[in-house]
Amino acid sequence: MTVTQRSSQAAKSDPSVEGTASRPATARPKTATPFSGRYNPKLIKRISPETSDKGAALSHKQWTRMVTIGAIAMILYYTAKTGQTNTIMAKQSEVLESKRYQNSVCTPSYRQDIEKVGSKDCLPRKCGRVIMDDLLQESETEAILALAKKGLAQGGSSGGASILDLHSGALSQGEAFINVYKVYPDLFTRSEFEVYKSVKDRVKAAVAEHFGLNNDHLFLSHPTFFSRITAAPAQTLHDEYWHVHIDKETYPSFHYTSLLYLTDFGIDFQGGSFVFVDAHDNMNRTIEPRMGRVSAFTSGIENKHHVERVTSGIRYALTMGFTCDPSQAIPNPGDDLP
Ligand SMILES: O=C(O)CCC(=O)C(=O)O
Ligand SMILES: [Fe+2]
Incomplete structure (x- = not known):
């Protein structure tokens, strides 16, 4: 699947999200045919208000009122039921021309944790989240x-x-x-480890740059891993990836989380969107995975999230965690190759 094969449709509507516009991945052919019923704008001039409702059981006005009331009732019902409304921070079908981000306030405990274990140069200028489509080739x-x-x-x-x-x-x-290095000691080549390290370094530098950190005081941490998700039913707790969580609680050494998406939502798999669950304004903010898309966020309570269940296809991603605590740093894989 190449970038150009991905479909296009840009959308950005959340006023609290900052950053630049996106461009569609490809031009979508115009397929909509004009609606030929009575509300076709081309017909409006020919229907006078006096004659338009002639013979109808309900007038145009009554229909409009009923539809509006129905729509409001449905919105109120769903909002009351879940307490959350949804918005999409980044669609699969758009290509962000530069980063899109949303800032939030760091909790005192998150800042204290960094101050306790790391350099003050690893404290974020602000907490929040960022999405980048142009970081990697x-x-x-x-x-x-x-x-x-x-x-x-x-x-x-x-x-x-x-x-x-x-x-x-x-x-x-x-x-x-299993331990892949024990069972298959020669599986990966030096050049594969090199590309992995180079991608990791680029993402780490981008995290440092966005949050205003000194990159030398930020370290890769455990666990950093590839995930492959299918629609197969869970067999153990390890398979239950869809629960809402806070990374700092799940992975205590993390101060910053980054994700690199390797396959496309809606093309390679269905479901599997990443969702921030924001309590401050009862909003779910979704990132649709797109090949090469990188997202990064501060790992504290301000970035509660989950992954929606994959319903078909295969979703690949790379989770990379960064810490301010030098004692929690991990080396690059392949560093010990002869
Ligand atoms: O794969 C993703 O989009 C997110 C995974 C995640 O939340 C995690 O590993 O903690
Ligand atoms: Fe997570």
Whole structure:
């Protein structure tokens, strides 16, 4: 699947989201045919208000009122039921020409945690989230996807979610994990590790730049892993990726989380959107995965999120965690190759 094959449709409506416009991935052919019924604008001039409702059981005005009341009632019903409304921060079908971001206030405990374990140069200028579509080249993303596919093909969870951690070697197999380096010591090449390191370095520098950190005081941390998600039913708790969570609680060393998407929502898989669950304004903010799209966010309570269940196809992504705590830093995989 190449970038140009992806469909296009740009949308940006959340006023709290900042950043630049996007461009459609490709031009979508105009397929809409004019509506030929009585509300076709071309017909309006020919229908006078006096004659337009002649013979109708309900007048135009009454219909409009009924439809409006019905729509309001439905919106109120769903909002009251879930308490949340939804907006899309980045659609799969749009290409962000530069970063799109949303700032938020850091909680005191998040800042205190960084102050306790790391440099003050690792404190964010602001908390929040950012999405970038132009950080990596298509060839790099393709190489990373090929690496992920090759590694994950050697194992695989019996449920819907498999992981491959190139740092520890953990690879899902059945209902447990194997160490891929023990079972397949020569699986990955030096050049594969090099492209992985180069992508990681670029993402890390972009995280440092966006949040206003000194990159030398930010470190890659555990767990950093590839995920492959299918619609297969979960067999163990490891397969239940869809729960709402806070990364700082799930992965205590994380201060910043980044995600690199390797396949496309709506094309390679259905479902599987990433959703920020914002309590301050009862809003769910969705990022639709797009190949090569990078998102990053501060890992505290301000960025509660979950992944929607994948309903078909295969979703590949790379989760990379960054910490301010030098004692939690992990080395690059392949550094010990002869
Ligand atoms: O794959 C994603 O989009 C997010 C994964 C996630 O939330 C996590 O690994 O903590
Ligand atoms: Fe997460």
